[in-house]
Amino acid sequence: MHPSVGPLRCALSFVLVATPLAAQSNAERVANDAYTRSHDYHLVHQRIEVKNFDWDSTALDGRVTTTLVALRPGLDSVILDAGKLLALTRAADSRGTPLRTAAHGDTLVVYPARPVAFHDTVRFVLDYHARIANGRGLTFIQPEGRAHRPQQIWSQGEDHDNHLWFPTYDFPNDKMTWELVATVPQAYSVVSNGRLVSDRPNAGATHTVTWNQDKPNSTYLVSLVVAPLVRVADQWRGIPVDYYVYRADSALARRLFHLTPNMIDVYGRLTGVPYPWVKYAQTTVADFFGGMENVSATTLVDWLPDERAYLDRPWYQWILIPHELAHQWFGDDVTTADWANMWLNEGFAEFLPGQYWGTTLGPHAAEDYYLDEYRQYLQIDARRRMPLAALGSNNIYPKGALVLRMLLAYLGPERFWASLHVYLTRHALGNATTDDLRQAVLDATGENLDWFWSEWIYGAGHPQFTVAATYDSSTRALTLSVKQTQRDSVLTDTSGVRYETARVFKMPVAVRVGTAGGDLVRHVELASRDQTVTIAGLAGPPEGARVRPAHGLARHPAAARPRPVGPRLGHRAAREAPGRLDRARRARLGSRIRRLLPDPRRGRRGPRPVRGPGGGGPTRGRTPRHQRRRAARRDRHIGPARRCTRGRARASHVPGRPELRGSRRRPHRSRPGRLDRA
């Protein structure tokens, strides 16, 4: 989608076209960086100055000063991404000498005065007037006479939309520092990335606000919010943790966001990497579709739950806040090198909240959290079976969370978190691919999990089992025939890439056998498609047997029932049945969240302390049944979690998530009696 200019790129294009795509597996293409964009310069810094915002014409005036380093000798043209609605008014080098430019669609070519030598630096200034197709890159919000909807502007960069309001390199695999300088009416705040440098009043009832992101990051994470906001200040170990909300919401903000410092603390302890940025801001805006993890400045939908909704809709705290915060490590500090590896951003961000709740509330809370992910994954997989690491993968959120949880179960907490520590520190402020994560595990543990990556990350689907059992009373031996029945039925993708499902998933399973004398558990390694497991020396005839894979995707246990006795150990299946139990479980979730909220009548309550890496706190008792029933009635209003959004180009990647479809879609307000699906 990005025009290529120049003989080198043409030659590369020829090579790619000449290679038959059908010959390449998904694993080869992802692991070989086939989806990572080439660039012949390194973007070092941009000073982005924006002013004269016009809500009627959705336009602004901009000046961007770009500093970059040539990555090839004789760099004679700099190809930037710049929306075709950006009308250039001036291009000049650092001495003010005009520069020649050419625009082709969403590409702007700047010709330096003379060719730039390899690794030499060049700087130039571009002035422009930008018209914005509202909702693309920037969204201008008008009050429209509605309450709780002040006039405002917010940006949304991911995937490729920030170049629609300032010229830049709009792909994640080059990281720069930046300043954002915005001149806005005096009544409006400006929230952006990094450190607040200055806020100066001007003549004409405007002020100019300067933010500085002085650690390099991908340009899709550049953020701008202009709105009448108040700042509710909090902190974690001296680092500002700010909540920017409308004045009308200021009394609710602390109650909603107050767990953030504790989440920062827990994530830092689990990963061994302290929060990486100079501040953390969470800003609520209108018509947003969830949250976006702009570095150090997350943007969130302005549906602040009111006093009543705190009881009814825990999703905002349960998933949205911890998900976007997790991205500050996974996605922002270490960023996917391309969109085919996007699960590295989203899978970790979806995985970590379960760890937070498990650490804070106990293992049952984590079970609840991942059970939701499991159900979402099954729905998505039923529609289209895709690998986790693939361009446009539809399951990066739930399958990512589940595969990482399975990896945690396989490696154990010490080796798992040590591996993540290697991954985070090795690629800090940089980019990573799926294979970089495998390499980090190998270096931290000595174990090459290439088979795990092939089966679970590059391959599609998950294992499915049938189990048949026979019992020989003469030898008192139970024989289980465990067959893997998953089929490789995935057709070749339109791009020529074929997604394969492993014929055999290698995995440890627990075989639990119920007998009159109690349950017996044997751990078995499955390594073939059709495997026989014999458990001899039982005290008597078994009442039932259950094969349960390690935590994760394949957690649905396969049961076998040797005649003539009835099933046992069926409680898991009952618990996972849809319907009433599901609502009760959600209500229990709300009850847990409520316990963490400060209650002025009882004094401030907060989360329990962390017990160390991977450690879980004690489990809280369950809510009495009558309270669960009452909560379940309220729970009709609990909606699905809004997650970090992705740009328009990615919107169709999660067909199971209507709330993620279409960044231009206006979300519905919650109404009594309907599920809160947008």
Ligand SMILES: [Zn+2]
């Ligand atoms: Zn996300």
